[in-house]
Amino acid sequence: MSTRPVSQKNADFFQSVFDLVRCIPKGRVTSYGAIAKYLGSARSSRMVGWAMNASHVHLDIPAHRVVNRNGLLSGKMHFSPPESMQTRLEAEGIRVEKDQILDFPKIFWDPNAELSID
DNA sequence: AGCTTGACTTTGA
């Protein structure tokens, strides 16, 4: 079973996303699809992005650790200073070039694989 | 009430 309180998918989708993103280890990144899939719908990856848009009210949300499945900083433009996203990633040891994370599959953190291991 | 946009993903050609 899930070790995280994200069972309530019918509950606040945003809260579930925030909770998971908050659990992302430092120096690691994940994709919207991974989060969406963890919540039950990989197709609703857009909702994850939408939820992140509301994450600005929650300063504890490391949204910079969330990128698209391409490892591209798709949401960096939504940061206060767009470059802050890359700065934060590099501050955690993540190499980023041209808005793209290097060694993405290496630092990729899959919640469904790390948390839901049975 | 309906239509458009959006921090995406997947599948098909």
Next chain:
DNA sequence: GTCAAAGCCAAGC
């Protein structure tokens, strides 16, 4: 490998 189209659910107009 790339390009185009469909699907997804919610918020905004």
